[in-house]
Amino acid sequence: MSELNPAAVRVSPFIRFNRWALLFAGIAYGTWRFNVLQRRENEHRAYIEKMKPEWMENKRKAKSLIDRAELLYLAEATGNKIPADFDKNYPPPSK
Numbered sequence: 122m123s124e125l126n127p128a129a130v131r132v133s134p135f136i137r138f139n140r141w142a143l144l145f146a147g148i149a150y151g152t153w154r155f156n157v158l159q160r161r162e163n164e165h166r167a168y169i170e171k172m173k174p175e176w177m178e179n180k181r182k183a184k185s186l187i188d189r190a191e192l193l194y195l196a197e198a199t200g201n202k203i204p205a206d207f208d209k210n211y212p213p214p215s216k
Contacts, residue, residue: 186214 189211196203 185211189213 192207192211193203195201
């Protein structure tokens with residue numbers, strides 16, 4: 122029976138100290154790294170929130186230009202007349 126469960130070996134105090142020291146150093150580094158990454162992520166989210174309205178406006182303008190061009194193409198392709206108020210509803214792109 123003693124072959125299956127050998128006696129525990131006494132671990133050197135130096136090794137035990139280093140194990141605990143590295144454990145606590147790892148926890149401290151993890152905490153520090155988390156705070157650095159959290160700060161970076163918060164800055165990135167703030168930038169995204171600040172720029173989102175501008176990006177949405179640019180997207181809306183691009184969609185409006187595409188819609189206008191598509192409607193003009195379809196009117197020409199089908200032989201329909203362009204309504205008089207077309208420029209009011211779909212203003213031409215400004216330069």
